[in-house]
Each structure stands twice: as C-alpha cells, then as structure tokens.
Amino acid sequence: MNYDAQLNKAKEHFAKIMVEQLERIERMKAGEDWTDYDKLKTIKIGVLGGDGIGPYISAHAKKVLEFVLAEELKSGKVHINDIEGLTIENRAAKRKAVPDDVLEEVKKYHILLKGPTTTPRKGDPWPNIESCNVALRRYLDLFANVRPVKVPREGIDWIFFRENTEGAYVLGSSGQHVTDDLAVDFTVTTTQGSERLLRLAFEYARKNKINRLTVVTKANVIKTTDGKFLSIAQEIAKEYPEVECDDWYIDIMTAKLVDPKRRTQFKVVALPNLYGDILTDEAAEFQGGVGTAGSANIGKRYAMFEAIHGSAPRMVTEGRAEYADPCSMIRAGAMLVRHIGLEDRAKKLEMALDICGSFEKKLVMTGRTTGASAGEFVRYLMDTLTDGSLERKWQSFQ
Numbered sequence: 001m002n003y004d005a006q007l008n009k010a011k012e013h014f015a016k017i018m019v020e021q022l023e024r025i026e027r028m029k030a031g032e033d034w035t036d037y038d039k040l041k042t043i044k045i046g047v048l049g050g051d052g053i054g055p056y057i058s059a060h061a062k063k064v065l066e067f068v069l070a071e072e073l074k075s076g077k078v079h080i081n082d083i084e085g086l087t088i089e090n091r092a093a094k095r096k097a098v099p100d101d102v103l104e105e106v107k108k109y110h111i112l113l114k115g116p117t118t119t120p121r122k123g124d125p126w127p128n129i130e131s132c133n134v135a136l137r138r139y140l141d142l143f144a145n146v147r148p149v150k151v152p153r154e155g156i157d158w159i160f161f162r163e164n165t166e167g168a169y170v171l172g173s174s175g176q177h178v179t180d181d182l183a184v185d186f187t188v189t190t191t192q193g194s195e196r197l198l199r200l201a202f203e204y205a206r207k208n209k210i211n212r213l214t215v216v217t218k219a220n221v222i223k224t225t226d227g228k229f230l231s232i233a234q235e236i237a238k239e240y241p242e243v244e245c246d247d248w249y250i251d252i253m254t255a256k257l258v259d260p261k262r263r264t265q266f267k268v269v270a271l272p273n274l275y276g277d278i279l280t281d282e283a284a285e286f287q288g289g290v291g292t293a294g295s296a297n298i299g300k301r302y303a304m305f306e307a308i309h310g311s312a313p314r315m316v317t318e319g320r321a322e323y324a325d326p327c328s329m330i331r332a333g334a335m336l337v338r339h340i341g342l343e344d345r346a347k348k349l350e351m352a353l354d355i356c357g358s359f360e361k362k363l364v365m366t367g368r369t370t371g372a373s374a375g376e377f378v379r380y381l382m383d384t385l386t387d388g389s390l391e392r393k394w395q396s397f398q
C-alpha cells in the first residue's frame with residue numbers, strides 16, 4: 001500500500017495548524033492589558049439571545065440585569081443592547097460558527113451576556129459547523145471559564161477554572177481523516193495558555209484566602225500536554241506557599257465528587273478544557289442541575305457570561321419555552337455584575353437566587369407547565385430583592 005499522497009496532505013495540514021498555534025503563542029507573549037471598567041466612560045454590554053430556549057431565558061436575565069444596574073443605566077455608566085444574528089438559522093445559512101457581521105458587532109462591546117446556542121453535530125438537519133461558544137471563546141481570547149458551584153447545606157463550595165481556549169477544543173474542527181480508516185484530532189497545551197489560566201486561579205485563591213487549589217489532569221496517560229499543564233501548575237504553586245496545591249487525575253476526581261466525605265475538601269479547581277467541560281456538568285448536578293449554574297468566560301479585553309447548558313430546542317417545539325429555568329443566565333448575570341466591580345449587588349442577587357431557588361421555594365420551576373413559569377419566578381425573585389426581607393430571610397436560612 002502506498003499512502004504517500006494522504007500522508008503528504010496530512011503533513012501539510014499539520015504544518016499549517018502548527019504555524020497558526022505558534023502565531024497564537026506570539027500574540028499571547030505580546031499580551032494586552034486588562035480592561036479597566038472604572039476608567040471606561042460607558043461599559044457596553046451586549047446581549048446575544050442565542051436559539052432554542054436562549055432568547056426566552058436571556059430576556060429574563062436581561063430584565064433582572066437592567067433592574068440591578070438601574071442606577072448605572074440612568075447615569076450612562078452602563079449601556080445594554082441586544083445583538084442580533086447568533087441564531088442557528090443564520091449561522092447555518094452563512095455556514096459560519098459566528099457570521100462575520102455578528103462578530104464585528106460583538107467586538108464593539110466590552111461584555112457579553114450570551115444565551116445558549118445550538119451546537120450542530122453530524123446527522124443534525126444543520127450543517128456540521130463549529131460550536132459558536134467555542135469560536136467566540138477563541139476569537140475573543142476568553143481563556144478562563146470560571147464556574148462556581150455551591151450547595152451550602154452540604155458544605156460544597158467549589159469554583160472551577162477551566163482552561164477555555166486550548167486542549168482538545170483549540171483545533172476541535174481541524175482534525176483530519178487521513179484515510180477513510182484513520183481519523184485524527186489534536187489537543188494542544190502551551191506554556192503561555194496554561195500559565196495565564198493557572199495564575200488567575202492561584203490569584204483567586206490568594207485573594208479570597210482559600211488554602212487549597214486542586215489541579216486535575218490525566219497526566220499519567222496524556223503525558224505530553226497534560227504533563228505540561230501539571231508541571232506548570234506545580235512551578236507556579238511555589239509562588240503561592242499559602243495555597244496547598246494537590247493534583248488529581250480526572251477519573252478519580254469524577255468519582256470523588258460523588259463521595260460526600262471527600263468532595264467538601266475541594267475548593268478551587270484548575271483544569272484543561274475538556275475535563276473542565278465534563279467535571280463542571282457533574283458538579284452543577286449537585287446544585288440542582290446545569291440549569292442552575294452560570295459561568296464566566298474571562299479574557300483580558302472581553303468577558304462573556306453564559307449558562308453552562310445547551311439550547312433545549314425540544315422545550316420550544318413542545319411549547320414549554322416559558323417554563324425553561326432562567327436561573328443559570330441570571331447567575332451568569334450576577335457574575336457579570338461582580339466582574340464590573342459591583343460586588344455588593346452581585347451578592348444580593350445571588351442571595352435572592354438562593355432564597356427563591358433553594359431555601360424558601362415559594363414557587364418551584366419544573367421545566368413543565370405544571371411548575372412555575374420563568375416570568376412568575378422572576379417576579380418572585382425581584383420581589384425578594386426589593387421587599388426588604390432579603391437579609392432577614394437569608395439569616396433565617398443559614
């Protein structure tokens with residue numbers, strides 16, 4: 001058998017994507033400054049509704065955000081606008097993960113609040129284009145995916161720092177069918193990409209006086225790339241003697257999250273992209289499911305806040321879109337409020353979410369028409385925020 005032609009094609013492809021990666025490393029080395037929100041005259045927030053239940057839950061989250069940021073909206077410090085066009089129909093028509101005009105518009109904002117978007121896969125009625133989440137994270141260089149999970153009554157208080165632009169995702173759509181029988185995907189770890197994520201996680205631990213940071217990899221098997229991530233973590237850990245750094249493999253970590261005695265020992269967790277994707281879905285399940293978890297995609301220049309779940313198109317076709325839980329998006333909104341420096345208001349919104357969703361539960365959303373609708377739940381949430389009962393209720397549930 002002579003595979004020369006296929007091998008040459010594969011080598012050419014490999015060389016091309018490696019050059020792209022080396023260029024990316026140079027861009028990371030050049031660096032850029034963090035956006036200073038205090039110095040901005042106006043913080044521009046763009047809302048991308050997405051598709052499926054996305055536009056429904058985003059509209060609710062936007063309403064809550066407008067309420068929480070009323071003062072800043074009035075003074076002109078904050079601007080909130082919708083950005084159209086990130087729907088699956090438009091992405092499919094343009095055959096682009098993020099259509100050019102949408103990306104151009106997105107880049108005019110400092111911060112994005114993004115609803116879930118449908119990610120096509122082989123066999124779907126849609127063309128098999130790349131996930132727009134993944135593309136946006138890459139285009140805007142949102143290198144840290146920060147996902148908190150809390151279950152106070154069980155002593156769970158985790159925050160995951162998922163590397164967001166590398167690993168198995170960086171070339172997710174650049175894998176190759178070398179021959180009909182041989183398919184290859186790539187995973188990439190860079191010094192600069194790992195360092196910036198790990199430093200953010202260690203800094204978070206230091207700032208919040210958290211004495212443990214757990215690094216999760218599969219460095220015993222994925223020796224080169226995961227091995228690199230782990231050894232960089234161990235190097236950086238030396239600069240943070242007050243933070244104990246332990247390392248776990250993803251398989252046993254996944255198991256230990258279900259062990260009630262062991263799981264409370266985890267606090268800050270830093271991990272490569274794919275493990276972070278999987279582990280944070282599992283983690284969110286303890287809190288009440290992926291519908292309850294928000295997430296922040298942080299870069300130096302831009303930041304994007306979103307739910308951690310998908311677009312649930314079936315809820316729309318079955319007429320249940322108004323019953324989709326908007327809490328994930330509202331939690332993402334609270335993270336956004338904290339990110340622009342309004343810690344107090346973020347905390348209050350999170351307290352109200354905990355009271356309504358976990359403690360008091362005067363209204364319960366089930367995702368079905370038998371439960372509360374998102375509109376009813378948001379009214380309940382806003383009442384809890386404004387009727388003067390927040391602190392008292394919070395204390396009584398502690």
Ligand code: IPM
Pocket residue numbers: 119131133134277308309310
């Ligand atoms: C997430 C999602 C995405 C991911 C999908 C939609 C591509 O699962 O944000 O965790 O895998 O990152």
Ligand code: MG
Pocket residue numbers: 277278281308
């Ligand atoms: Mg996921």
